[in-house]
Amino acid sequence: DGGITQSPKYLFRKEGQNVTLSCEQNLNHDAMYWYRQDPGQGLRLIYYSQIVNDFQKGDIAEGYSVSREKKESFPLTVTSAQKNPTAFYLCASSRAGVANTEAFFGQGTRLTVV
Amino acid sequence: AQKVTQAQTEISVVEKEDVTLDCVYETRDTTYYLFWYKQPPSGELVFLIRRNSFDEQNEISGRYSWNFQKSTSSFNFTITASQVVDSAVYFCALSARNSGNTPLVFGKGTRLSVIA
Numbered sequence: 001d002g003g004i005t006q007s008p009k010y011l012f013r014k015e016g017q018n019v020t021l022s023c024e025q026n027l028n029h030d031a032m033y034w035y036r037q038d039p040g041q042g043l044r045l046i047y048y049s050q051i052v053n054d055f056q057k058g059d060i061a062e063g064y065s066v067s068r069e070k071k072e073s074f075p076l077t078v079t080s081a082q083k084n085p086t087a088f089y090l091c092a093s094s095r096a097g098v099a100n101t102e103a104f105f106g107q108g109t110r111l112t113v114v
Numbered sequence: 115a116q117k118v119t120q121a122q123t124e125i126s127v128v129e130k131e132d133v134t135l136d137c138v139y140e141t142r143d144t145t146y147y148l149f150w151y152k153q154p155p156s157g158e159l160v161f162l163i164r165r166n167s168f169d170e171q172n173e174i175s176g177r178y179s180w181n182f183q184k185s186t187s188s189f190n191f192t193i194t195a196s197q198v199v200d201s202a203v204y205f206c207a208l209s210a211r212n213s214g215n216t217p218l219v220f221g222k223g224t225r226l227s228v229i230a
Contacts, residue, residue, distance in 0.1 A: 033217055040123065042205065042222035058217065088157065092218075102149060103218055105159040 002027050006091050006106035012114050013078070013085065021076045021109045023091035030096030032074035033103065036060060037088040046089075049074055050096045078111065086113045116141045118208050120221035127196050128229050135191040135224045137206030143167075148182065148189045149207040149218065159205065165189060196228045 004025045013019045025032065031050045035043040045058030049068040063082025068074055074093075078085045088110050092103040117140040127133045139148065150162040163173065165182050173180050177194045193200055203225045207218040 035220075040222060042120075043218075043220040045217050045219075048217050090157075090159065092159075102161040102164055104161070105151075108157040110157075 004091055004093055004104055004106035006089075006109050008109060009107065011109055011111045013111060015113055016080045018077055018079050019085075019111065021078070021089055021091075021111070023074045023076065023106060024072055025074075025091075025093045025104075025106075026072060027093055027104060028071075029093035029104075030071065031094045032068070033092040033094075034058075034064075034066065034074070034076045035090045035092065037090060037108075043090065046076065085111055087111060116143075116146075116208050116210055116219045118206050118219055118221035120204075120206055120224050122224045123222070124225045124227070126227045126229060129198060130195050132192060132194050133196050133226065133228075135193075135204050135206075135226065137189045137191065137221060139187050139189065139206070139208045141208060141210050143210035146208060146210040149209070150180065150189075150191050151205045151207065153203040153205065153223070155202070162191075193226075196226075198228050198230050201226060201228045 007022045033048040034046040036046055037043050044060050046064050047055055047058055047066040049055035052068055052071050055066050055068050065077045088108050090108045091106045094103040095101045119138045146167045148165045151159040153159050170182050179192045181190045203223045205223045206221045209218050
């Protein structure tokens with residue numbers, strides 16, 4: 001089935017460690033996104049990519065890094081520089097160049113710093 | 115700048131009641147798109163509807179209906195005869211037509227609890 005797969009579903013990290021969240025899609029979408037969700041905060045954009053080998057910072061990019069080496073994959077690394085990384089992370093994709101198209105979301109990764 | 119405001123943080127209703135979720139948006143673009151998503155407890159966001167700024171017709175899909183009013187910059191969502199399965203967090207989102215693909219800007223969401 002076509003869709004977006006995020007892994008793992010739950011992730012625990014020790015303070016000071018980097019951790020990478022996986023996002024894979026088989027929808028042949030050019031654009032991919034990472035959002036962070038905190039209670040009562042809605043979804044905030046971390047990074048997005050409209051095409052392979054290119055990406056842009058969103059509203060809260062500090063402490064995060066991404067890569068887009070393949071169309072299907074858009075991994076997010078939460079670095080030790082991120083002060084408060086405990087949150088729910090959602091990956092999404094959409095057709096690029098078409099502002100009116102809906103984004104499809106993965107099931108999310110819940111990251112907890114222990 | 116674009117902004118979406120969902121003033122209702124949490125709503126509780128008894129099953130079979132009607133409920134309206136409010137959404138107010140801000141944008142300077144004349145061409146834009148509005149969306150509603152549902153987030154059930156599983157966490158994944160489910161797309162419900164898309165509306166463009168030139169189409170102010172209200173839309174009905176089963177028990178769901180949407181009221182788009184440009185004059186008040188609102189895009190409200192009504193669930194008729196609510197059911198327990200409607201319990202979720204609902205997000206309103208906005209995308210403006212700049213060059214390229216503008217990422218969605220989300221409101222903070224409204225948590226709807228439908229009590230049996």
